[in-house]
Amino acid sequence: MGIGVDMACVEFSANADSVDFIFSTNAQENIFHTGGNIIFLFCVLVYAVNFGRGSDYMSENILAVKNLCIAYGEKEILHDINFTVAQGKIFVILGKSGAGKSTILKAVAGILGTGKITGGQIFFNGKEITNLQGEERRKISGAGIGYIFQNATASFCPVRTIGAQIYESVQAHKNWSRAEFLTRAKNIIQNINLEESVLEKYPFQLSGGMGQRAGILAAMILEPQILLADEPTSALDPETQASVIEEFLKLRERYGVSIVMVTHNLKVANYIADEIFKLQNF
Numbered sequence: 508m509g510i511g512v513d514m515a516c517v518e519f520s521a522n523a524d525s526v527d528f529i530f531s532t533n534a535q536e537n538i539f540h541t542g543g544n545i546i547f548l549f550c551v552l553v554y555a556v557n558f559g560r561g562s563d564y565m566s567e568n569i570l571a572v573k574n575l576c577i578a579y580g581e582k583e584i585l586h587d588i589n590f591t592v593a594q595g596k597i598f599v600i601l602g603k604s605g606a607g608k609s610t611i612l613k614a615v616a617g618i619l620g621t622g623k624i625t626g627g628q629i630f631f632n633g634k635e636i637t638n639l640q641g642e643e644r645r646k647i648s649g650a651g652i653g654y655i656f657q658n659a660t661a662s663f664c665p666v667r668t669i670g671a672q673i674y675e676s677v678q679a680h681k682n683w684s685r686a687e688f689l690t691r692a693k694n695i696i697q698n699i700n701l702e703e704s705v706l707e708k709y710p711f712q713l714s715g716g717m718g719q720r721a722g723i724l725a726a727m728i729l730e731p732q733i734l735l736a737d738e739p740t741s742a743l744d745p746e747t748q749a750s751v752i753e754e755f756l757k758l759r760e761r762y763g764v765s766i767v768m769v770t771h772n773l774k775v776a777n778y779i780a781d782e783i784f785k786l787q788n789f
């Protein structure tokens with residue numbers, strides 16, 4: 508449809524450009540041509556808007572999921588899933604409980620566990636990562652793809668401080684000294700409404716909102732290109748939910764990170780999403 512409009516505009520612009528139109532002295536013709544002029548300007552505008560949109564679509568997608576099928580054992584959970592996520596966009600996956608939302612994120616992150624990709628492909632920055640493992644997978648985990656688990660607080664080890672755990676996960680990817688880690692961590696902490704003392708705390712000492720934000724810190728510390736966030740607000744009270752959602756918008760603005768967020772909350776989806784993908788007739 509976009510192409511149709513663009514072609515019509517090219518036709519209009521060719522007519523309007525004619526010398527006859529510019530030098531006409533006939534009043535009727537002038538009115539006609541004034542109308543033509545307006546149509547021409549309108550078309551230029553439509554063309555410009557479509558061109559702007561077009562450049563969005565043309566820019567390389569950071570993530571592309573094509574015909575993806577996933578099974579746990581013999582049971583196929585997801586069949587023929589297709590979507591793309593453009594650079595810097597917030598893409599929301601909506602679906603009922605059990606629809607397979609977390610499974611999609613896990614497949615992208617390469618942490619499906621007992622699940623198996625039985626068909627289709629996943630591309631990150633144009634490179635196929637469907638069955639990437641070992642060192643190749645480690646290279647894009649964390650630094651390329653960040654992951655915030657469905658229950659972020661529970662994803663931390665209960666007997667070690669948040670700071671120690673995040674520093675350890677960073678060391679698997681970067682050669683940062685503790686001082687460098689602290690500088691970077693504090694920089695993110697300032698931006699997500701946390702206090703530096705969170706680094707010294709144990710998971711059980713965090714409120715729900717703090718736990719989610721600690722999860723955001725852990726995922727953002729390596730400044731990934733895309734952030735996968737699994738129901739980052741579902742366990743929170745409405746006020747904390749709203750403020751955590753704002754943190755995601757700020758992260759996108761500050762770091763240009765693309766975000767794939769899973770939720771079953773339509774209001775959250777409508778508020779934050781550039782695009783919504785509905786699973787199983789949600």
Ligand SMILES: Nc1ncnc2c1ncn2[C@@H]1O[C@H](COP(=O)(O)OP(=O)(O)OP(=O)(O)O)[C@@H](O)[C@H]1O
Nearest residue numbers: 579584602603604605606607608609610611620621
């Ligand atoms: N490790 C597993 N082994 C077997 N079945 C699983 C496993 N993980 C998930 N499933 C099943 O796959 C389906 C999709 O699970 P998934 O966790 O992706 O759903 P979800 O959409 O994230 O649900 P929720 O909104 O409750 O988090 C469910 O039927 C679930 O029982």
Ligand SMILES: [Mg+2]
Nearest residue numbers: 608609610657
């Ligand atoms: Mg889930």
